[in-house]
Amino acid sequence: MWSIIGTLVAGPAVWGIAGLFADRWLGFERTFTAVGVIVGFLTSLYIVYIRYGRG
């Protein structure tokens, strides 16, 4: 249970922060941050499915 929450928090956090750095580096406002948060969230959903959902 708790590790699922951990994964769901870590996903957007990791790729959101990666996106933030990409934005800084490439000079965008928030584009990659937004993309990162969404991609991270989808990936963490996928991880939860892989680890716990397939039974």
Next chain:
Amino acid sequence: MAGAEQMRMNTTFIPLSGGEPGEFTPPSIGEFFPGALLFEGTLFEMSRINLIMVLMTTVLCVFFITAFRRPAVVPRGAQNFGEMALDFVRINIAEEVLGHHGRKYVVYLATVFFMLFAFNITSVIPPLQIAATSVIALPMILAVITWLIFNVSGVRAHGIVHYLKANLFPPGVPKPIYLLVTPIEFVSTFLLRPVTLTIRLVANMMAGHLLLVLFFTATQFLLLEATGVIKIFGLASFAMGFASTVLEVVVSFLQAYIFTLLTAVYIQGALAEEH
């Protein structure tokens, strides 16, 4: 009420509440950084919170030594209670989660559980009235020890390569997707776990203490210093304070239980063949 009398009430009724008489001071973060009481200015400077830690450790040691000094086949008194308490951790946490591996980890799990419970419950014991776990040091150290134990257990059970592979590369994922998955797995397993263990405990105990201080200082202020109809709200505040005290007892137990249970769950995850 005379001024001197009021001051006396202020200092005896709630030893923690600061501020001038006649104005209400809400609790602040300063609550958690009380001044030095012993050995001021030396390396061993002790505040109220440090003294509570020493006191509760002594209480725990005395309790368990008395309980198990002369164990009888038919347990009585302290031994009876001590066995019940230990059995709770052994059966409901260690063996429930870890199965036959449980026995090996009972020592650590029981230590963590009773230590945390003793340090949490001080938040509602009258002269102490702050949880030793409401400052970050102790929860952080315990979280680090938990982190070391589950990782070392995992590495010893599977070898470092297999352990990392099982944690960072969940099976059945198309290869390119690992690029997205592995960093998340790394952060959630190896970085977030100790952090969330720490924050969950500290935040709960801090919030509980702030609630208690808020409601009881408000009660005192409203009943003794406010005028007219507003005094009635003092009763409501007292009722809330009482409810928060009961809640705090439950939270003390629950947070100790959750910390211990999660430690067991993390060890189980590290020992398990398949993730």
